[in-house]
Amino acid sequence: MKPFLNQDFILETNVAKILFHESAEKMRIIDYHCHLDPKVISENKNFRNLTHLWLDGDHYKWRAMRTNGVSEKYCTGDATDWEKFEKWAETVPNTLRNPLYHWTHMELKMYFGFEGLLNKDTAKEVWDLANEKLKTPAFKPQGLMRTMNVEVVCTTDDPIDSLEHHIQIAKSDCEIKVLPTWRPDNAMAIENGEAFNDYMVKLSGVSGVYINSFEDLIKALNIRHDFFNEIGCRLSDHGIEVFYAEDYVMADIRTIFFKARSGIELNSDEIVKFKSAMLYEFGIMDHKKGWTQQFHYGAIRNNNSRLLSKLGPDTGFDSIHDANSTAAMSKFLNNLDAEDKLTKTIIYNLNPSQNEVVATMIGNFQDGTIPGKIQFGSGWWFLDQKTGMENQLNALSNLGLLSRFVGMLTDSRSFVSYSRHDYFRRILCNLLGNDIENGLIPYDKELLSNMVKDICYYNAKNYFKFD
Known part of the structure; x- marks a missing residue:
């Protein structure tokens, strides 16, 4: 029995572990499609608390909470921030086998160093731990992105938007490139x-x-x-x-x-x-x-x-x-x-x-x-999970060129969703590792390493040419 969420999470073979830890894990992130608020990035203020960072606007969590019998008061209603978080913590054990269970614990571990499981008994411990860290400069929006090695962020913007916050960010000392995306729906x-x-x-x-x-x-x-x-x-x-x-x-x-x-x-x-x-x-x-x-x-x-x-x-x-x-x-x-x-x-x-x-x-x-x-x-939205990503990767591999794929994005409003890039990279390396283990592709370390690095970073960098 393997421990949950250890350093080799999802990685089933030695080759997969090598590919992830040596080639994928440390690659920079080009998040070419997300719904982060450029105003929040520009102002770069500390989040009020974990609910403000983690639950506000997160319809994935709201759907799960409603399904778990939680009143709308604790999703989008007028409950206190602590009450909303507490209800989410009580819901988390019931998300087992839903990608929310993986995302929740990856985010708590990667950003806040919490190694346990979130539930009603650990809710207060997590709340206090996270809220203390959220007071520090490293946990401001730009700090959170910097921690996850983010290079480029493309937000989603209406043609009538002023783009004033993008302009302000470009003039600031923020080393992360924050660019608009034209969304003329x-x-x-x-x-x-x-x-x-x-x-x-x-x-x-x-x-x-x-x-x-x-x-x-x-x-x-x-x-x-x-x-x-x-x-x-x-x-x-x-x-x-x-x-x-x-x-x-x-x-x-x-x-x-x-x-x-x-x-x-x-x-x-x-x-x-x-x-x-x-x-x-x-x-x-x-x-x-x-x-x-x-x-x-x-x-x-x-x-x-x-x-x-x-x-x-x-x-x-x-x-x-x-x-x-x-x-x-x-x-x-x-x-x-x-x-x-x-x-x-x-x-x-x-x-x-x-x-x-x-x-x-x-x-x-x-x-x-x-x-x-x-x-x-x-894999997008409802397909942004392990099976959905595997199916997309397999379809592309069978019918196109996986090696030319521009890779993962967050498509998220959350500043702690960059763990999804880690999730994707593990899934990618695991697929390749299993193929090698089964003799379906050769173990050419240089070929595989370059392919993984390309999919995780270089293909997007060369395709979009943001510089």
Whole structure:
């Protein structure tokens, strides 16, 4: 029986241990997609307590707590910070075999040095230990990232954002590069007419363009795209339910835009056509500047309307979607490629049944100009766990080139989620170690070491070129 969470956690063979400890463990981190708040990074203030750092905004934990019978008062409600933490501590033993159990104890050990197990009996010990450390400079946001050897962080930002905090960070003595990511979902969310028109007003204000036509909208977005580029942005990101690639003519798009701006309700065909036009225009913008476009698809969001109205979005009521997007994905990529305007692209699927779909789709649009130009993104959201990561790695290995993979990201709002890079690296090394043990690949130490280092760091560094 192996001890839980020792230095060889997950590593089942001697080769896996060698690969991890000698090649993977100390590599720097390029977190090219996350949801950290740039204001928090810029201000770099100590966190109030462990709940403020660890539970606020964490819908993963809230889902588990609700499932464990914990009242909403202790998730998003008005309970004290200690009461919320105590309820989480009582929930943790019931997360056994959920990735939250691994993440929780990895974070407590790697950041706070706590070697035990979190439960109702140890809650006060952990609370006091963590809160004392959170008072020190090393546990400020930048200190936490520095501890985990983070080199680059790419946040998620709306085209109307001022990026003032990114500018402040760049002018400060912070050695970690904190860059924005262009997330223009609101600019194509025409299905909600009132919100869309409110957004047009805001976009007009920051761009200086009076938006009275579709062409005005694209002009305004290009101005903001230029601004993001000046501040160091090199990636876009799109949270889409499915890919959009309906045929359209510009006259239709102009009419649809005019109807939406006039407060006229659109039908489903009009909505999809508009989204198709916008997704294509975004691809053109990104190609022009050599950015990488990312697509996170396959979620069905805000399923609980009662709690959505009470708590708002991103509070833990989303699921995996089974909508078929394969043909539209192919058509979207092909439309851009046919004009030689397909930029570097990363595709993340939420439905695991789409692993092989994405792994084969990316091979259709590799063109030899950039190694791994079209990427199958790492296990995302509900797939951000051991089995999900293994399945993604295996699908990519079987149908593409694992050696060209740009590796892991946090996709998190938490400053202690960088342990997920350690988790991923252990899983990667374990897969390779098992293959060697079973005689499936040769034990060429130099070849394997370089491959591991590339996937953990160098592929991302060479692919994104943040310098």
